[in-house]
Amino acid sequence: MKILVCISNVPDTTTKITFSSDNKEFNKAGVQYIINPYDELALTKALELNEAAGGGTVTAIHVGQADAEPNLRKALAVGADDAVRIDAAPIDGFFVASEIAHYAKDKGFDLILCGRESIDYNGGMVAGMLGELLDWPSVNVITSISINGGEAHLERDIDGGREVLTAKLPFVGSCQKELTEPRIPNMRGIMMARSKPLQVLPVAANTAHTQVATYAAPAPKAGCKFLEPTQVEELVHLLHTEAKVI
Amino acid sequence: METTTKKQLRGGEFLVKETTAANIFIREDFSEEQLMMFEATKDFMKTEVFPHLPRFEKGDYALVESLMKKAGEMGLLGISVPQNYGGMGMGFNTSMLICEEISSMTGSLATAFGAHTGIGTLPIQYYGSEAIREKYLAKVASGEWIACYNLTEPDAGSDANSGKTKAVLTPDGKHYEITGQKIWISNAGFADVFIVFARIEDDKNITGFVFHKDEVTGLSLNEEEHKLGLKSSSTRQVFYDKVKVPVENMLGERDGGFKIAVNVLNAGRIKLGAAVVGAAFKVIGFAVQYANERKQFGKTIGTFGAIQQKIADMATMAYVADAALYRAGQDIEDNQNRLLAAGKPEAEAKLKGIEEYAVECAIIKVLASEAMAFVADEGVQIYGGMGYSADAPMEAAYRDARISRIYEGTNEINRMLTVDMLLRKAMKGELDLIGPAMKVAQELMDIPDFGAEEDTSYLAQEKKVLANLKKATLMVAGAAVQKFQTKLADEQEVLMSLADMTIQVYALESAILKTEKLAGKIGEEACKERYEMTVNFLHKAAEICNKAGKEAIYAFAEGDEQRMMLLGLKRFTKVAPENLKNIRRSIAAKLLDANQYPFA
Numbered sequence: 001m002k003i004l005v006c007i008s009n010v011p012d013t014t015t016k017i018t019f020s021s022d023n024k025e026f027n028k029a030g031v032q033y034i035i036n037p038y039d040e041l042a043l044t045k046a047l048e049l050n051e052a053a054g055g056g057t058v059t060a061i062h063v064g065q066a067d068a069e070p071n072l073r074k075a076l077a078v079g080a081d082d083a084v085r086i087d088a089a090p091i092d093g094f095f096v097a098s099e100i101a102h103y104a105k106d107k108g109f110d111l112i113l114c115g116r117e118s119i120d121y122n123g124g125m126v127a128g129m130l131g132e133l134l135d136w137p138s139v140n141v142i143t144s145i146s147i148n149g150g151e152a153h154l155e156r157d158i159d160g161g162r163e164v165l166t167a168k169l170p171f172v173g174s175c176q177k178e179l180t181e182p183r184i185p186n187m188r189g190i191m192m193a194r195s196k197p198l199q200v201l202p203v204a205a206n207t208a209h210t211q212v213a214t215y216a217a218p219a220p221k222a223g224c225k226f227l228e229p230t231q232v233e234e235l236v237h238l239l240h241t242e243a244k245v246i
Numbered sequence: 247m248e249t250t251t252k253k254q255l256r257g258g259e260f261l262v263k264e265t266t267a268a269n270i271f272i273r274e275d276f277s278e279e280q281l282m283m284f285e286a287t288k289d290f291m292k293t294e295v296f297p298h299l300p301r302f303e304k305g306d307y308a309l310v311e312s313l314m315k316k317a318g319e320m321g322l323l324g325i326s327v328p329q330n331y332g333g334m335g336m337g338f339n340t341s342m343l344i345c346e347e348i349s350s351m352t353g354s355l356a357t358a359f360g361a362h363t364g365i366g367t368l369p370i371q372y373y374g375s376e377a378i379r380e381k382y383l384a385k386v387a388s389g390e391w392i393a394c395y396n397l398t399e400p401d402a403g404s405d406a407n408s409g410k411t412k413a414v415l416t417p418d419g420k421h422y423e424i425t426g427q428k429i430w431i432s433n434a435g436f437a438d439v440f441i442v443f444a445r446i447e448d449d450k451n452i453t454g455f456v457f458h459k460d461e462v463t464g465l466s467l468n469e470e471e472h473k474l475g476l477k478s479s480s481t482r483q484v485f486y487d488k489v490k491v492p493v494e495n496m497l498g499e500r501d502g503g504f505k506i507a508v509n510v511l512n513a514g515r516i517k518l519g520a521a522v523v524g525a526a527f528k529v530i531g532f533a534v535q536y537a538n539e540r541k542q543f544g545k546t547i548g549t550f551g552a553i554q555q556k557i558a559d560m561a562t563m564a565y566v567a568d569a570a571l572y573r574a575g576q577d578i579e580d581n582q583n584r585l586l587a588a589g590k591p592e593a594e595a596k597l598k599g600i601e602e603y604a605v606e607c608a609i610i611k612v613l614a615s616e617a618m619a620f621v622a623d624e625g626v627q628i629y630g631g632m633g634y635s636a637d638a639p640m641e642a643a644y645r646d647a648r649i650s651r652i653y654e655g656t657n658e659i660n661r662m663l664t665v666d667m668l669l670r671k672a673m674k675g676e677l678d679l680i681g682p683a684m685k686v687a688q689e690l691m692d693i694p695d696f697g698a699e700e701d702t703s704y705l706a707q708e709k710k711v712l713a714n715l716k717k718a719t720l721m722v723a724g725a726a727v728q729k730f731q732t733k734l735a736d737e738q739e740v741l742m743s744l745a746d747m748t749i750q751v752y753a754l755e756s757a758i759l760k761t762e763k764l765a766g767k768i769g770e771e772a773c774k775e776r777y778e779m780t781v782n783f784l785h786k787a788a789e790i791c792n793k794a795g796k797e798a799i800y801a802f803a804e805g806d807e808q809r810m811m812l813l814g815l816k817r818f819t820k821v822a823p824e825n826l827k828n829i830r831r832s833i834a835a836k837l838l839d840a841n842q843y844p845f846a
Contacts, residue, residue: 070278077282184289187321187334190282 001056001147001169003046004104006096006114006126007075007083008036009068013119019215026215035071038115040078040182042175046113047079047183049147056110057081061103063088063096069198076193077185083198091208093125100126101133102204109170111152116141116174127174138172139165143179254580257602258668260752261716262682267763270756271339271576273568273846274764280340283325287347290320295351302352302478303642307470310358310478311392311436318389322348323363327371328592332384338513338579338600339572342520349521350528353646354478356521361432362386364514366393369441369454369506372593373498378456382439391458394437396428396484397507404659406443407504409452411486413444421490422446422455428484434467435480442486443503451504454497457489464489475645512600514654516578516607519571519614522650526564526614526621529643531842533557533628538841540630547628548838551827556624557837558830562779562786563617565845566753569760570613574606605667608660609749615650615657622647661745662738668748669727669734683724686717690814704770705777708758708784711821715754715791718818719747722795725811729802743798750787757783775836776845778829785821792819 011017012032020027035043043060050056060075062068063086072083086099104112112134117124124140131138143162144155152167157176185193227235239246255265276284294316301309317323326341327333334340345363349356370382370393385391402409411426424444438459443452459465468483498506534557537548547553582599586592600607622644626633633640651657671677701707723744730737761780765773795815803811836844 070282073278074282074285077286184293184320185282185286186319187283187286187325190279190286191334193282194279 001110003058004109004112005043007062008118010036010120023214036118042113044183063090063099076196077190088203092210093123095208097126097129098205112172131172137167140174141176142173143176258605267759270573270759272760302354306478323389324387327387333387339575342575346520346524350524353476357479365395368510391438393439394433396442411444413446423488424486434482449501451501454503454506457491462489512604512607515611518654519610522614522618527843529625533625534837554834558833560621562782565779566757567614567617570756573756608664612657618647662741664745665741683720686721714818722798743794746794747791754787788819788821
């Protein structure tokens, strides 16, 4: 199969998030970037599907700037055959989806996989928008995929349970945690990544529908207060006056 | 790699020559590809090793074996094995970086990895015939076969060449029959490939052989040893009862085994440095996290100066060892590449390339293992009662750290070698120690230079102290050599003192140059705590040089000569007063804020 995997470049999960320019910009100084963990699952699943099918190619695509290239090369090290970077500073989910759709529309992909959301802005929009823009089916939060001929057998999380469905190829899928275990690149893969193609393409549509007005950090967590089991009145008092929940 | 304009010092020359920050390598110089390998190794450790930490303390040899196989599949066992033998063909410093991470969480895996990739692989790679390399190297690099190295015997430890194991040529001339007893053999319990040293007839030196255990008879193993630490590293005795090994399986030449052992140990020593530096980073991380969580008197203990002081000193020792480690590692790699470019065969280039820096390898072994001993000890202390509990990570770290001052040559042997090798280099004319030592002796007679204007540039004062510590070392060493001449080898206590001074000089220089180089890259402000660690270490280094120098001088000088040398020592080990309390608080604040060791 010919699979396209969308890669997002996100701050490491231990990053201390701060903002600059009147809370209008995320402060990137000193931040380590990683491949969005859900996208790593998409990449690993794409490789597994092709291994099970006995062949195929995996292309990793990213909409973003040159500082994301180390992570695209990591995708190559993990096993992608080639990588594409659309050279732009993405503004919103629609911007990203329309760039990817523009790239993918005439390339004959059987499948596009991405993460269920990126762990920085948590938009979770790209898969649905891609499906719409390409006029393909799209399925969110997939926990299992198997492909037989031109049809995919999928499972996905729904509230309080699990949905089983089928979809005709080509389709867009967003990947959930249970789908697979992320693959660590091995040393040979890392060395082979040197010679795999990483294509940089100019931005095509350049459309965004939203822009950030301001950011705000969450209120700091208050410390825990411990009460003895006998202090019921004190508990009610605190819930009323301090926590203001009753 | 930036090799074009580098002016490389020869091994041991650091004691008599200056070098610049541009000429040393620091971990922040690693390429994207090297760092990707490092990150992949970290991910491997996080997913495969960290969740199982308690199992390593329960004699779970199968766990270590399975991890070695997985590491092999990842390509982690063949980092510096040439590509045509199935390895990655990466340079020496990359193999150190991978070793650092894979050795960082438990001594059990560190030892299995070190024994396999170092003494288990290098004799084959460097001394094996083409046929031996064809047969063994790819399978060892991939972990399909695990290797062990059989050198030590009941009466041949530090004196490795005195082994009693015999290799007797069979009447048909086709085999050697090996008979003897080997002890402390790491990986023996699950190894496929055995490298063994035995004496042929009455040869002066031992001879090396390699074989696969399925191809011989007469080989047997004792039970697993009961050890203080490394509880899941297989360590057994190996008995040889007329084990028949084909003559083609000889490594190198007959009578050449001791040379193999010595040369392979150079790499083993500096790689042990990498392993314990990795462990020190992790232990410091645990200690800092605990200091941020544990509350006493209503505050987290990390807010107390007595704890901050420990954290700062631990970080300082790790920082300095790290600086020395990758500086020497790259010097070795560059030298190996230079010899390869000059047309030397691969094995010879690798061997000669590292042999040149044998002094630095011994220095780093001692420096890093003693840094780790300090870090582990203070780690236990910060954990308090929990530090003594086997349910917290410090107890195992403390026990595992202890061996690093013993294996790969005890620190006493390595101290003696440091001085011995420097003096040999001087005698061979490879290193001019005499000239600079005489210059220092002359300077003692001169009136001290009080008038020189203060150089206020970044790290200039620290470099001045460094230059003086070099003088102190040369003064004491020069006088000791003059006094004892060829009998110096019998004065081991003096050798220990000279080694201590030499080690401090290399360590301090590495720290100063690392800080300077990084400040050039990311700015002095971003290097504030690194600068403070350099200053913190400088005071310690000067103190050690003063103490070691005094002990040596007391041991061989008397009267006026003694008085004059003590005055010189005082002058050369003088350091301007500094509020070390505030410096340490600032260093500790950075670690406590990061909740880990943030400089690696």
